[in-house]
Amino acid sequence: MTQSTSTNMAEIYRFLAQSMRYPSPDWMQADYFSALNTFLVELGWDAEAQTIRQAISEGTDWLESIQVEHTRLFVNAVPFVVAPPYGSIYLSADGMLYGPSADKAKAFYREQGFDLAGEADIPDHLTFELEFLALLAEEGKGQEEELFLQQHFRPWFPKFQARVLQEGRHPFYGVLVNLIDFFTREEM
Amino acid sequence: MALNLTRRKFLQTASLAAATAAMSGCFANRATASTPFVKKPFTAPGSFADTKTAVGGVCEMCFWRCQLVGKVRDGKLVKLEGNPKSIDNGASICARGNAGVKLLYDPDRLKFPMKNVGKRGAPQWKRITWDEALDECAAKLKGVVDKYGPHGIAMFPHGSSATYPMGFFEKVVGTPNVSEASFFQCRGIRDMAYVATLDTPPDENVDMANAKAIMLLGGHFGENVHVSHVKRYLKGLENGAKLIVVDPRFSASAAKAHIWVKIKPGTDTAFLLAIMNHLIKTGKYNKAYVEANGVGFDKFKAGISHATLAWAAKTCDVPVKQIKEVAELLAANSPNVSIHPGRHVSWYGNDFQRERSLACLTGLLGAIGVKGGFVKGKGPKVGKAGGWPKINEEHAEEHALHRMAKKHPFSPPGTPTDMIREAAITGKPYAIKGFVAWGQNPIQTIPDQEMTIKMLQQMDFVMVCDIMPTDITMYADILLPESSYLERYDMIKPGTQWDLSGKQEQYISARMPLVSVTAADHERKDSVWITNEIAKRMGLGKHIPVQTMEEKTNKALAGANLSIEQLVKEDGIHVQPGADPYGSVLKVNFFSQEVADAGFPAIPTYIPVPETPKGYARLVYGRSPVHTFNRSQNNAWLANEMPENPVWLNDESAKKMGLKDGDRIELVNQDGVKSQTSSVVKVTPGIRKDTVYMAHGYGTKNPAMTVAVGKGIDDQSLITKLAVDPETGAHGMRNNFVKFVKNGKVLSIPA
Ligand code: SF4
Numbered sequence: 001m002t003q004s005t006s007t008n009m010a011e012i013y014r015f016l017a018q019s020m021r022y023p024s025p026d027w028m029q030a031d032y033f034s035a036l037n038t039f040l041v042e043l044g045w046d047a048e049a050q051t052i053r054q055a056i057s058e059g060t061d062w063l064e065s066i067q068v069e070h071t072r073l074f075v076n077a078v079p080f081v082v083a084p085p086y087g088s089i090y091l092s093a094d095g096m097l098y099g100p101s102a103d104k105a106k107a108f109y110r111e112q113g114f115d116l117a118g119e120a121d122i123p124d125h126l127t128f129e130l131e132f133l134a135l136l137a138e139e140g141k142g143q144e145e146e147l148f149l150q151q152h153f154r155p156w157f158p159k160f161q162a163r164v165l166q167e168g169r170h171p172f173y174g175v176l177v178n179l180i181d182f183f184t185r186e187e188m
Numbered sequence: 189m190a191l192n193l194t195r196r197k198f199l200q201t202a203s204l205a206a207a208t209a210a211m212s213g214c215f216a217n218r219a220t221a222s223t224p225f226v227k228k229p230f231t232a233p234g235s236f237a238d239t240k241t242a243v244g245g246v247c248e249m250c251f252w253r254c255q256l257v258g259k260v261r262d263g264k265l266v267k268l269e270g271n272p273k274s275i276d277n278g279a280s281i282c283a284r285g286n287a288g289v290k291l292l293y294d295p296d297r298l299k300f301p302m303k304n305v306g307k308r309g310a311p312q313w314k315r316i317t318w319d320e321a322l323d324e325c326a327a328k329l330k331g332v333v334d335k336y337g338p339h340g341i342a343m344f345p346h347g348s349s350a351t352y353p354m355g356f357f358e359k360v361v362g363t364p365n366v367s368e369a370s371f372f373q374c375r376g377i378r379d380m381a382y383v384a385t386l387d388t389p390p391d392e393n394v395d396m397a398n399a400k401a402i403m404l405l406g407g408h409f410g411e412n413v414h415v416s417h418v419k420r421y422l423k424g425l426e427n428g429a430k431l432i433v434v435d436p437r438f439s440a441s442a443a444k445a446h447i448w449v450k451i452k453p454g455t456d457t458a459f460l461l462a463i464m465n466h467l468i469k470t471g472k473y474n475k476a477y478v479e480a481n482g483v484g485f486d487k488f489k490a491g492i493s494h495a496t497l498a499w500a501a502k503t504c505d506v507p508v509k510q511i512k513e514v515a516e517l518l519a520a521n522s523p524n525v526s527i528h529p530g531r532h533v534s535w536y537g538n539d540f541q542r543e544r545s546l547a548c549l550t551g552l553l554g555a556i557g558v559k560g561g562f563v564k565g566k567g568p569k570v571g572k573a574g575g576w577p578k579i580n581e582e583h584a585e586e587h588a589l590h591r592m593a594k595k596h597p598f599s600p601p602g603t604p605t606d607m608i609r610e611a612a613i614t615g616k617p618y619a620i621k622g623f624v625a626w627g628q629n630p631i632q633t634i635p636d637q638e639m640t641i642k643m644l645q646q647m648d649f650v651m652v653c654d655i656m657p658t659d660i661t662m663y664a665d666i667l668l669p670e671s672s673y674l675e676r677y678d679m680i681k682p683g684t685q686w687d688l689s690g691k692q693e694q695y696i697s698a699r700m701p702l703v704s705v706t707a708a709d710h711e712r713k714d715s716v717w718i719t720n721e722i723a724k725r726m727g728l729g730k731h732i733p734v735q736t737m738e739e740k741t742n743k744a745l746a747g748a749n750l751s752i753e754q755l756v757k758e759d760g761i762h763v764q765p766g767a768d769p770y771g772s773v774l775k776v777n778f779f780s781q782e783v784a785d786a787g788f789p790a791i792p793t794y795i796p797v798p799e800t801p802k803g804y805a806r807l808v809y810g811r812s813p814v815h816t817f818n819r820s821q822n823n824a825w826l827a828n829e830m831p832e833n834p835v836w837l838n839d840e841s842a843k844k845m846g847l848k849d850g851d852r853i854e855l856v857n858q859d860g861v862k863s864q865t866s867s868v869v870k871v872t873p874g875i876r877k878d879t880v881y882m883a884h885g886y887g888t889k890n891p892a893m894t895v896a897v898g899k900g901i902d903d904q905s906l907i908t909k910l911a912v913d914p915e916t917g918a919h920g921m922r923n924n925f926v927k928f929v930k931n932g933k934v935l936s937i938p939a
Pocket residue numbers: 247248249250251252253254277280281282283284285286413414415
């Protein structure tokens with residue numbers, strides 16, 4: 001990968017990470033949606049772009065409906081937290097946070113000279129892993145990026161993605177997990 | 189999706205530039221910093237891979253509060269152990285205590301303040317900021333106070349972190365309507381009955397380790413594990429103490445008993461009266477102690493003279509010979525006898541009288557202040573801190589429902605649960621429109637869930653603060669996430685060495701965080717912070733007694749010339765020389781004028797409970813060794829140990845009903861209420877035919893608890909018939925009767 005594409009890739013990872021954070025009005029605004037729209041259109045994902053445009057123009061309170069969806073899918077909800085966004089939930093036998101796979105992700109961060117800021121941060125949170133990929137891309141560490149994707153990210157992400165796709169009620173997160181999948185999937 | 193466009197191709201296209209240019213601009217207004225990472229030069233593993241020991245933990249998987257240390261590797265709690273410096277639980281903790289790690293890392297834990305934008309009972313959650321949440325809580329609570337008065341708020345607390353907000357609501361806001369499950373659905377009756385009899389609440393202070401005989405009434409140690417308590421019990425047995433277990437079920441304790449009294453449920457008081465009458469008639473009681481310390485003994489003696497062995501045998505369905513045997517065994521070992529006061533004693537609605545009987549029997553045997561008897565360890569003095577000023581306590585007292593109605597004069601602190609619920613539903617004598625649950629899950633702690641839900645539905649505002657999404661959280665308008673006992677300062681735990689006859693020592697420990705609470709994926713706060721913020725927003729900030737949990741802890745420790753810093757230096761537990769606990773003497777109110785004046789039987793009296801209807805069996809519940817509360821039920825480790833609660837059924841009954849061990853069944857109660865979930869049958873000779881048994885705390889309804897939901901049967905959902913203990917107003921929960929349902933077919937239980 002050339003330097004400029006890897007800088008671009010860092011930008012994309014960051015954008016994806018941010019998109020998975022809680023949809024608060026300090027970032028989820030018209031600017032964001034136009035960037036997402038451009039992105040999807042440039043990718044040729046016109047149908048997806050269209051669904052999202054529709055979803056946010058139809059709903060009376062489009063932001064609240066994405067907030068409710070985010071909470072239900074990732075934080076706390078009835079009938080259950082559909083898809084907790086942590087790797088070890090999908091990789092450890094007891095389905096708990098901070099399983100052994102999370103320790104391994106953290107060791108990887110350390111080897112690359114990075115550490116998490118919060119003392120009790122759970123290392124394998126989806127947004128952390130995406131932000132970390134952004135850092136690797138930014139530093140032009142293409143090999144490490146591939147290795148991290150292969151050893152740490154891909155082993156759980158498709159399981160998470162499947163839950164979101166199956167249980168999602170709002171199109172936003174379905175499109176987002178497919179986007180993440182597209183940019184992290186191994187290519188033949 | 190466009191055909192054939194791969195990631196690689198996309199990254200090479202010109203359109204990439206256009207796409208990412210839009211991206212980089214779009215977060216310009218973003219308030220939060222972009223990366224959660226900090227740069228840190230790589231150091232070889234080893235330097236950070238070391239496991240450190242964090243001291244100062246106090247367990248809260250049950251109320252026993254064993255002292256812990258945490259093994260922490262690189263910020264992650266990997267294991268909990270007993271604090272080796274502990275002179276109470278020592279290095280041991282129980283299975284639940286161990287599983288605290290899993291509570292800490294439970295994905296279902298509450299993480300952020302939430303607003304319910306759906307309905308109560310069918311919530312739709314939206315994450316909100318603490319400011320929004322606190323503003324709304326304060327405004328709504330204040331709204332209730334302004335419109336209906338302070339008594340318009342009801343609070344249902346549980347656990348040590350709820351003490352501080354409880355003080356705020358009672359003393360500063362001024363509501364009497366506080367219902368603690370630990371009192372009204374557990375031990376309050378015991379405490380009040382012992383206060384009426386011996387002038388002191390008993391806790392679990394029987395010196396079992398040094399007893400020659402131990403009597404348990406429904407106690408089932410082994411299944412109900414509290415580390416140092418079980419240590420006392422086992423040491424006593426090891427030393428040859430004779431064990432008497434009175435229980436309709438062959439419990440883990442019954443399995444160790446010298447005498448297992450397979451009593452008919454509800455008749456324990458009759459059994460105790462007959463024993464006391466027999467001891468008096470045969471002159472085998474402790475005359476010296478009774479003469480010196482007994483009050484109203486003659487009236488007592490006359491008043492229970494009807495309680496013959498034959499009468500009790502018939503009433504309790506126990507052979508005369510066995511009652512006599514128990515009485516003689518107690519007499520032979522008196523005064524070194526542990527008559528266990530019990531803990532969860534809210535059973536039949538006649539419980540105050542039973543607990544009075546236990547206290548009287550203790551006195552009759554002179555088993556007070558002696559080895560093996562009722563003895564309180566002499567603990568250290570510590571300071572008090574964080575008490576709210578009594579601004580509005582008078583208002584609270586004037587509006588206490590039981591006082592207004594002149595009922596339940598022996599109510600434990602707070603207001604009887606049922607009266608709060610009644611008042612809320614009927615609006616009489618006044619409206620109750622604000623509801624706060626703090627660590628308590630009233631859906632499971634209080635009988636008759638339909639009534640509880642009715643109460644919740646008519647509220648103007650419902651606020652819930654908890655660590656897990658328990659059933660009650662589904663009814664919250666605003667839901668607040670609290671830090672867990674492993675992440676906060678909280679309480680002081682003083683005590684003595686576990687074996688009262690051992691080297692006399694005292695200890696002081698405090699709950700201190702074992703791991704940090706700071707993380708990007710949640711915003712949990714402790715109860716001092718939350719309460720203070722609400723107080724400020726309600727305009728009551730000037731009454732705030734302490735700013736932080738840490739300050740509260742330090743102030744209390746200062747009363748013992750200690751500090752958090754010092755305690756850490758001493759490995760989390762300060763140990764100092766103690767004092768001999770033996771030799772204390774207590775007056776025994778065999779006849780209680782106070783109880784008489786209040787219009788209740790002044791000497792212990794047996795009040796029959798409703799008989800089991802034909803075709804049914806009485807539903808009795810208890811503890812499992814792995815669960816304490818619904819809270820611990822979502823725990824994956826514990827759920828694996830005992831995923832559901834088998835329903836015990838007598839083997840002969842099972843045969844007649846065509847049920848086999850392990851059959852999947854549901855239960856239906858006398859009011860036609862069916863369990864919403866199922867469990868399996870445990871077929872056993874170890875239970876009476878008129879009784880079925882299951883462990884408490886299963887079958888949660890809140891599907892947000894992913895591990896626990898629908899596993900086993902929730903005993904509470906079947907407890908629809910209420911018994912209320914007249915003296916105390918506490919609930920009796922064992923007057924409900926069930927039939928089995930298999931494959932949709934209702935099966936009656938043969939007599
Ligand atoms: S008995 Fe077990 S659950 Fe209770 S405090 Fe001790 S270790 Fe914790």
